[in-house]
Amino acid sequence: MIDLKAVKRNIQEIDSLSLVRSLIVLEVAVMLFSTAATVVVEALVFLCFISSGKLRKRVFSELKQPMVIMALVLSVMVTLGVFYSAAPFSESMDMLKSWRKLLLVPLVASVYADTLWKNRLVYYFTGLIVFSALVSFAGYLFDFSIYNRPLGIVVANHATQGMLFSVAMFACLVLSRFPLSSDFFPGWLLKCSAGLLALNILFVTPGRSGYLASIVLVMAFSFWGIKKKTRIVFMLLAPVVILSLLLVSPVAQDRIRIGLDEIENYKQSPELTAMGVRIVMWKNTVEILKKFEHPVLGYGTNGFETAYREQVVNEKGWQGEPVGDPHNQYLRILVEYGVVGLMLFLLFISSFFRQRIRGRSYILGIGVLLAWCATSMFNPHFTTFVEGRFLMIWCSTLLSVNISQTTESLDL
Secondary structure (H helix, E strand, O other), rough: OOOOHHHHHHHOOOOOOHHHHHHHEEEEEEOOOOHHHHHHHHHHHHHHHHOOOHHHHHHHHOOOOHHHHHHHHHHHHHHHHHOOOOOOOOHHHHHHHHHHHHHHHHHHHHHOOOHHHHHHHHHHHHHHHHHHHHHHHHHHHHHOOOOOOOOOOOOHHHHHHHHHHHHHHHHHHHHOOOOOOOOOOOOOHHHHHHHHHHHHHOOOOOOHHHHHHHHHHHHHHHHHOOHHHHHHHHHHHHHHHHHHHHHHOHHHHHHHHHHHHHHOOOOOOOOOHHHHHHHHHHHHHHHHHHHHOOOOOOOOOOOHHHHHHOOOOOOOOOHOOOOOOOOHHHHHHHHHHHHHHHHHHHHHHHHHHHOOOOOOHHHHHHHHHHHHHHOOOOOOOOOHHHHHHHHHHHHHHHHHHOOOHOOOOOOO
């Protein structure tokens, strides 16, 4: 017979802080490969905070951080949007559940303020991604697939893989440029790993989002990692060099060519294409905004599809199919939450810049945020399952405030 008192006593003896930190690291790992496992681990993270008074106190103590304040404000906005949404209530509630990733900001920020755990998350993530890149190369070269995915794709999908490989490449560059005495990966290994990831992005992973993210992240590294006298030159040369390398790569060249063809021929295309549908969605969304019936508060949570359906009701073919997202994060926010919502969303983004932390943690956090801001012009990467969660955890971890970290200096 199970001794319930003994079980309860053993649970209470577990260090709740170390446990939840480990679970957050685990969530970052499993989200790369399994949606179901991510949901389970995230539920355990929330359960830890609900059941531990110690953890709850830590959350309340972090409520003054700018990014925490704005994450909660945005959560309130999304919740209120459910009650005036043009969409059915059940659909609005489903979208509200999707936005729960915003709550990861105060939770993660409350337990990841010290340098040791910041470094652990970065190194665990980077190590896992480098290993994934090796598997990706092996699959591509020896013609075998993982979980019935396309050749060379081992993380979620090609777009997500390209973005996360770019983040890991950026992390390797920053860690090697700004080493700390507590680091346990040597600089030469970090540089080799960055090169390996760059080669995979160029020649294996066919993700246009990854290409854009890599350009932004290399420019960010040039800004913070290069001496002041030459940084402008490197920032100007970085996108030119990367684009030149992409045009040399058969895989990247093919993806870019297909995208340009889809944009040029979307009107004549008999079937839906990835870039063609974006052009159509953006044009229809602009038309929705021109006759905006709810400019202040928008159509409410998940109301975009309802507004879009009314806009294309007389269109034929794939151009007339309703969609739930315009593949532009800012346009969707504007349609669903109006001018007020877009302003709050931009304030949410700016709140990460106002965190009182400096040093390489700031570079790692803000660099990735800038990359997501860029790719979100073409995708809803603040709200997608993997990219959205990763961003919230990554930035909340690296930008959470610690007094000793605020004085960390950079050798620029």
